[in-house]
Amino acid sequence: MANLPASELLRDFAERGLVHDVTAGLDQRLVANKAISAYIGFDPSADSLHVGHLMGVLALRRLQLHGGRPVALVGGGTGMIGDPSGRSAERNLLDRATLDHNRAAIGAQLATLVDFSGKSGALLLDNLSWLGDLGLIDFLRDTGKHLTVGYMLAKESVKTRLDGGLSFTEFSYMLLQSYDFLMLRKLHGVELQMGGSDQWGNITAGTELIRRTEGEKSDGAPHAFGLCYPLLLAKSGAKFGKTAEGAVWLDPSRTSPFAFRQFWMDQDDDVVASLLHRFTLDPVAETAALMARHAENPAARRAQRYLAQSVTSMVHGADGAARVAGVADALFGDGEGGAPDVRGLSADALSMLANELPTSSLPDGAETTLVDLVIAAGLGTSKGEARRLIEQGGVSVNGTPAPDGAAAASTFTPLADGSLLLRKGRRDYRLLRRT
Numbered sequence: 001m002a003n004l005p006a007s008e009l010l011r012d013f014a015e016r017g018l019v020h021d022v023t024a025g026l027d028q029r030l031v032a033n034k035a036i037s038a039y040i041g042f043d044p045s046a047d048s049l050h051v052g053h054l055m056g057v058l059a060l061r062r063l064q065l066h067g068g069r070p071v072a073l074v075g076g077g078t079g080m081i082g083d084p085s086g087r088s089a090e091r092n093l094l095d096r097a098t099l100d101h102n103r104a105a106i107g108a109q110l111a112t113l114v115d116f117s118g119k120s121g122a123l124l125l126d127n128l129s130w131l132g133d134l135g136l137i138d139f140l141r142d143t144g145k146h147l148t149v150g151y152m153l154a155k156e157s158v159k160t161r162l163d164g165g166l167s168f169t170e171f172s173y174m175l176l177q178s179y180d181f182l183m184l185r186k187l188h189g190v191e192l193q194m195g196g197s198d199q200w201g202n203i204t205a206g207t208e209l210i211r212r213t214e215g216e217k218s219d220g221a222p223h224a225f226g227l228c229y230p231l232l233l234a235k236s237g238a239k240f241g242k243t244a245e246g247a248v249w250l251d252p253s254r255t256s257p258f259a260f261r262q263f264w265m266d267q268d269d270d271v272v273a274s275l276l277h278r279f280t281l282d283p284v285a286e287t288a289a290l291m292a293r294h295a296e297n298p299a300a301r302r303a304q305r306y307l308a309q310s311v312t313s314m315v316h317g318a319d320g321a322a323r324v325a326g327v328a329d330a331l332f333g334d335g336e337g338g339a340p341d342v343r344g345l346s347a348d349a350l351s352m353l354a355n356e357l358p359t360s361s362l363p364d365g366a367e368t369t370l371v372d373l374v375i376a377a378g379l380g381t382s383k384g385e386a387r388r389l390i391e392q393g394g395v396s397v398n399g400t401p402a403p404d405g406a407a408a409a410s411t412f413t414p415l416a417d418g419s420l421l422l423r424k425g426r427r428d429y430r431l432l433r434r435t
Contacts, residue, residue: 005027006027006028006031007026007027007030007031007034008030008034008066009030009034009062009063009066009067009068010022010026010027010030010227012062012066012284013059013062013227013229015277015284016277016278016284017230017274017277017278018055018059018229018230018277018278019227019228019229020197020200020228020229020230021197021200021226021227021228022225022226022227022228023203023204023207023222023225023226023227024222025221025222025225026192026225026226026227028221029191029221029222029225034066034067034068035067035068035069035120036063036068036069036191036192037068037069037070037071037188037189037190037191037192038060038063038068038069038070038071038190038191038192038193038194038227039070039071039072039073039125039181039184039190039192039193039194040056040057040059040060040070040071040072040073040193040194040195041073041074041075041078041127041177041180041193041195042056042072042073042074042075042106042110043075043078044074044075044076044094044099044102044103044106045094045102046102046247046249047101047102047105047106047251048105048106048109048249048250048251048254049106049109049110049249049250050247050248050249050250050255051247051248051249051250051263052232052239052247053250054113054250054279054311054315055196055229055232055278055279056194056195056196056229057072057110057113057114058113058278058279058281059194059229060072060114060122060194061113061114061115061281062281063194064114064115064122065281068192069120069121069122069123070114070122070123071122071123071125071184071188071190072107072110072114072122072123072124072125073125073126073127073180073184074103074106074107074124074125074126074127075126075127075180076099076100076103076126076127076128076132077126077127077128077130077131077132077176078127078131078173078176078177078180099128103126105251107124109250109251110122110124111124112315113314113315123188125184125188127176127180127183130179130180130183130187131176131179131180134179139179143175143178143179143182143209143213144175146208146209146212146213147174147175147178147205147208147209147212151205151208152171152174152175152205155174155201155202155205156200156201157174157198157199157201157202158171158174158201173202174201174202174205175205175209177202177205177206178202178205178206178208178209179209180206181193181203181206181207181209181210181224182206182209182210182213185210185223185224190224191223191224191225192224192225192226192227193206193207193224193225193226193227194226194227194228194229195228195229196228196229196230196231197228197229197230197231198231199228200226200228203226203227203228204226206224206226207222207223207224207225207226210223210224211223211224229278232271232274232275232278248260248263250315252316252320256352256355256356257312257316257320257321257323257324258324258327258328258352258353258355258356259356260311260312260315260316260324261308261309261312261321261324261325261328262308262328264304264307264308264311264312265301265304265305265308265328266304267304267307269294269298269303272291272294272303272304272307273287273291273303275307276290276291276303276306276307276310279307279310279311280307280310280311282310290302290303290306291303308325309321309325312324312325323348323349323352324352326349327345327349327352327353330342330344330345330349331353331427331429332427340399341399342398342399342415342421343398343399343415345415345416346416347416347417350415350416350417350419350421350431351417353421353429353431354419354431354433357429357430357431358377358378358429358430358431359430359431359432359433360376360377360378360430360431360432360433361376361432361433361434361435362376362418362419362420362432362433362434362435363376363409363432364434366408366410367408368408368409368410369405369406369407369408369409370386370390370395370397370402370404370405370406370407370408370409370412371383371386371387371390371405371406372409373397373409373420373422373432374386374389374390374395374405374422376432377422377430377431377432378430379395379422379424379428379430386405387405389424390402390403390404390405391403391405394424394425395422395423395424396422396423397412397420397421397422398412398413398414398415398420398421399421399423400412417433418433418434419431419432419433419434420432
């Protein structure tokens with residue numbers, strides 16, 4: 001790769017495709033001293049981070065591994081206003097109690113992903129601590145005077161919202177985020193702000209506010225720096241991490257560990273290398289070697305399996321990742337030639353599946369047949385349709401093909417919890433459980 005940065009941190013980011021924009025002088029600053037404090041802001045509009053945030057969290061972790069000090073800023077103050085960047089409409093504003101709850105939950109998640117221990121450990125801060133008591137007159141006099149309206153209107157995050165309507169509340173967000181950077185520099189020596197590419201306008205406004213407030217250095221070097229990584233987009237063009245139902249959350253009560261793992265398993269071959277670079281901490285060379293092995297047999301989905309295992313372990317722990325991988329292998333096979341085998345699933349695993357798969361009551365009665373089971377599971381709407389499906393070899397029960405629709409339900413050995421798992425085709429599973 002030509003023209004790689006000289007500093008270890010920026011070179012690593014560049015090799016992973018994590019540099020979209022960077023302000024002048026950052027590479028030289030890092031060459032002179034790799035110890036730098038950098039922050040990313042996290043919006044507390046929900047009580048969990050999602051996959052879209054995870055790339056930023058890992059950017060902080062990468063910085064830490066290269067000798068820097070990460071600062072995670074939860075916007076308890078700016079969260080009451082809302083950032084217009086990347087949005088088409090103004091969002092609902094949250095009250096203080098909700099923001100306090102969300103901030104605490106996000107902080108707990110960050111603590112499992114970034115090292116907060118020791119003198120150089122990460123910091124978790126809340127901008128409400130300096131914005132909460134900020135007087136309007138003082139803010140306008142001492143801070144607002146440094147950034148002109150014309151300068152702010154030229155920012156893409158503002159321009160894209162003007163035609164559709166942008167309230168003064170949201171317009172002020174850029175100035176408040178710039179003030180955050182200024183205060184973090186004063187209070188904690190933070191020199192670098194990182195964020196997604198949609199934050200470039202806010203980040204550079206912060207570096208400009210610091211320059212105008214502190215004046216020029218004698219050597220002309222910047223006081224502060226900005227780095228943006230590209231947003232990952234889904235095929236729909238939406239921010240990565242979004243599905244038709246909403247975000248893929250890190251909180252297991254919002255997105256189950258099984259669904260979380262399957263999200264990564266479902267990624268296409270043309271993006272999996274990029275995701276491995278950005279969502280794991282593995283060296284770039286190791287990812288290249290994995291992709292070479294993956295290319296030998298793409299159907300085995302080695303890269304997706306490794307990605308899913310790595311990210312699920314990071315978020316839900318190694319034991320949790322192993323449990324959901326075992327369930328997925330039982331349903332879909334292990335990707336290395338091993339056929340699905342659901343008969344060994346434990347009662348706990350089946351309980352997990354009951355939360356993931358369409359689940360219905362297991363019909364009772366001596367006269368119940370396979371046809372009745374297919375209808376009860378919702379795989380057929382009539383006895384005729386169910387019989388045709390069975391005769392065509394399209395139904396299995398507990399992993400075993402079931403060619404005889406007249407077979408009594410009692411002939412099928414139940415799974416560990418007494419349930420029956422029906423499959424139509426390759427991946428359409430339905431669970432029948434006793435109520």
